[in-house]
Each structure stands twice: as C-alpha cells, then as structure tokens.
Amino acid sequence: MDYSQIISEITSNVASLYGQGKVADYIPELGKVAPRQFGFCLHLNNGEVFVHGDSEVKFSIQSISKVFTLSLAFSLLGEDIWKRVGVEPSGTAFNSLMQLEYEKGIPRNPLINAGALVITDMLVSNFQDPKTEILQFLRQLSGTQNIQYNETIAASERKTGYRNFALGYFLKSFGNLQNDVEQVLDVYFHQCSVEMTCRELASAMQVFSHHGMEPFTGQRILSMSQTKRLNAVMQTCGFYDEAGEFTFAVGLPGKSGVGGGIAALLPGQYSLAVWSPELNKKGNSVLGMKALELFTTLTGRSVF
Ligand code: GLN
Numbered sequence: 001m002d003y004s005q006i007i008s009e010i011t012s013n014v015a016s017l018y019g020q021g022k023v024a025d026y027i028p029e030l031g032k033v034a035p036r037q038f039g040f041c042l043h044l045n046n047g048e049v050f051v052h053g054d055s056e057v058k059f060s061i062q063s064i065s066k067v068f069t070l071s072l073a074f075s076l077l078g079e080d081i082w083k084r085v086g087v088e089p090s091g092t093a094f095n096s097l098m099q100l101e102y103e104k105g106i107p108r109n110p111l112i113n114a115g116a117l118v119i120t121d122m123l124v125s126n127f128q129d130p131k132t133e134i135l136q137f138l139r140q141l142s143g144t145q146n147i148q149y150n151e152t153i154a155a156s157e158r159k160t161g162y163r164n165f166a167l168g169y170f171l172k173s174f175g176n177l178q179n180d181v182e183q184v185l186d187v188y189f190h191q192c193s194v195e196m197t198c199r200e201l202a203s204a205m206q207v208f209s210h211h212g213m214e215p216f217t218g219q220r221i222l223s224m225s226q227t228k229r230l231n232a233v234m235q236t237c238g239f240y241d242e243a244g245e246f247t248f249a250v251g252l253p254g255k256s257g258v259g260g261g262i263a264a265l266l267p268g269q270y271s272l273a274v275w276s277p278e279l280n281k282k283g284n285s286v287l288g289m290k291a292l293e294l295f296t297t298l299t300g301r302s303v304f
Contacts, residue, residue: 001299007040007052010294014038014276014287021278021286024258029156030060030277033260038276038287041198042295045209045269055198059275060153062257063094064201065134065191066116067234071207072137073122074226081122084176085115087233094240094283095163097170105174109237111255114167117177120188124179130187138194142204143216147196154193161189192257198273205263205271208234208253231267235303242282249293251302262288266301 018036025031039055073081090108092099100107100114107115120130127133131149138147157164168181177184196204207214208231212222222230234253239246246254254264260277262285272295276287296302 003042003050003299004052006295006298007042007050009298010291011038011040011052013294014290017287017290018278021280023260023277024279024283027153027157027160027258029153030062030259033059033277035278038274038291039198040272040274040291041202042270042272043202043206045206045215047215049199049202051199054275055273057275058195058197059261059277060150060192060257060259061194061196061201061261062192062259063111063113063116064255064257064259064261064263065194066111066119067230067238067255067263068138068141068204069116069119069123069134069191070110070233071222071230072134073119073126074230075222076126077122081110081119084122085110085118087229087237089236089243091241095167097163097166100167100170100174105171105176107171107176109233111233111237112240113164114171117164117168117171117184117188120191121171121177121179121184124184124187131190134187134191135194138196138204140217140219141207141214141221142196142200144200144203147194147200149190150193150195154189157189157192158185161185164188196261196273198261198275201261201263201273201275202271205265205273209265209267209269209271211267227267231265234264239284240282242280242284246284246289249289251296251304252292253303254292256284256288258283260285260288262292264292266303269301
C-alpha cells in the first residue's frame with residue numbers, strides 16, 4: 001500500500017474545505033490559531049511513520065486528553081471507575097448539563113466533559129501531584145519528553161470556562177466529585193491545554209493499536225480487555241453528538257478535540273493523528289473528519 005501517495009492525495013483533496021468551519025474561540029486563546037493548517041501522521045504498528053503537511057506543528061489537544069486520563073485512571077483503579085461514570089453515547093454536546101440532572105450525577109461516558117471531570121477527580125484523589133503524573137504519562141506514551149502544558153491556554157479557559165465550573169459544582173452536588181471543584185478544574189484545564197504535534201499524538205495512540213502495550217519500552221499499560229473497552233468507548237462516544245456520523249463515515253475508534261485534532265486507530269494495525277483547526281458545529285475538525293473518511297475509503301481498511 002502506498003501510504004505516502006494516499007495521504008498526499010487526501011491533503012490536496014481536503015484543501016477545498018478551508019473556510020467551511022470556524023476555529024474555536026469560546027476559549028479566547030484558541031481563537032488566535034491560524035485556521036488554514038492541516039497535518040496528518042500515520043504510525044504503523046511495525047514502526048513506520050508517514051507524515052504530511054503541518055504534522056510537526058504543536059496544537060492544543062483539548063478533549064483528546066480525556067482518552068489519556070481515562071487510561072491512567074483505568075490502569076490504576078480497574079473496573080471500579082464504571083461505578084461513577086457510564087459507557088453510553090450521550091447524543092448531546094460535549095459540555096451539556098441536561099442529562100446530568102436526570103441521571104443523578106452519573107455522566108453518560110468519560111469522554112464528555114462531565115465524565116472527564118469525574119475521571120480527573122479520581123486522579124486528583126490518587127496522586128499527590130496529578131498534573132506532573134499526567135504529563136509523565138503522556139511523555140511515556142508519546143516517547144518524548146517534549147510535551148508540556150500551555151499555561152496561557154489553561155488560564156484562558158479558566159477565565160471563561162463557566163460551563164465546566166457549572167458541571168463541576170453540579171457533580172459535586174450529587175456527591176460524584178470527591179475533591180475541591182476548583183482543584184479538579186485546574187487539573188482538567190491543564191490536561192486540555194497540553195500541546196502535541198500530529199507525530200507525537202499518533203505515537204501516543206500506539207498503545208491502543210498495540211492492545212495496551214506501549215511499544216517504545218514494551219511496557220504493558222492496559223490489559224487486552226481494558227484496551228478493548230477503551231477502544232469501544234472511543235468508537236461509541238469519541239465524537240460527542242457526532243459519534244454515529246464519525247463511525248458511519250470513518251469506521252475507526254477515535255477522539256476529537258476543539259483544538260482541531262483527531263486521533264484514531266485500527267487495532268493491531270496503526271494509529272494516526274490529523275489536525276486542522278476549523279471546526280464544524282459539533283466541535284469536530286472539518287478537514288480532519290473528511291481526511292479520515294477518505295483514508296479508510298482509499299485504503300479499504302477500517303474496523304468494519
Ligand atoms: N477544554 C475544552 C472544554 O472543556 C475541551 C472541549 C473539547 O475539546 N471538546 O470545553
């Protein structure tokens with residue numbers, strides 16, 4: 001398979017979609033990112049890497065961080081985590097408050113904001129210094145020390161993250177947040193502010209295409225069964241109220257973020273990361289979604 005050729009064909013094809021989406025600006029600092037950028041990195045399980053476009057540019061991973069904090073909590077606490085968060089797709093926006101009220105403070109899944117806050121709360125309870133532990137985990141998974149928080153973006157979200165504050169206090173009122181709300185939000189805003197390149201993100205996703213084994217050191221991070229569950233949650237819940245659409249169009253487990261990144265994988269075969277900052281109305285990258293749809297169509301390979 002000529003992956004370089006396929007990726008370069010995709011890159012020229014999706015360029016016609018520039019201008020159809022809008023860069024997220026509800027976090028003011030994210031609104032400053034130049035919109036017309038596109039990066040693609042494919043990381044095969046045999047170690048071969050194909051990069052294209054702006055794949056060495058750092059971007060804010062935002063909600064993609066939820067997959068990594070979930071993995072960390074799952075590896076530490078096992079099945080107990082599912083007592084406080086569900087595994088059903090929400091069908092609502094990532095920052096919606098609605099379901100939380102009638103489902104009595106148990107978020108639908110760990111990849112919407114409410115669920116991610118519960119997972120972050122678990123990390124705050126279990127680590128002396130959760131921010132350092134999260135960063136170390138990301139560095140280990142991506143195989144580089146060059147992963148940092150962006151303090152300016154974290155501060156920008158802290159200033160305007162009213163919905164996340166609302167979700168945090170709402171969870172607390174139901175008894176599903178053990179720690180101080182402000183402390184949990186501080187860690188959450190930091191995990192969202194992490195910056196990675198497509199190359200680094202594709203590497204960090206390798207653990208999921210290797211059935212839970214981190215391939216750079218050979219260390220097992222998640223059991224086979226846990227990895228199956230994680231990939232299943234990404235497949236069904238990774239794109240909020242567009243999870244069905246992503247599965248329909250692309251057919252891979254994955255996760256998006258409002259920084260314009262999408263990370264995805266094919267178990268046993270490859271991981272990949274695509275980035276382009278212009279988002280559709282559901283908060284997913286316009287060019288990124290199309291690029292991945294083309295990728296699984298042109299390669300003829302997806303989980304289906
Ligand atoms: N930090 C963002 C928020 O909580 C992440 C949202 C996202 O990427 N979908 O609003």
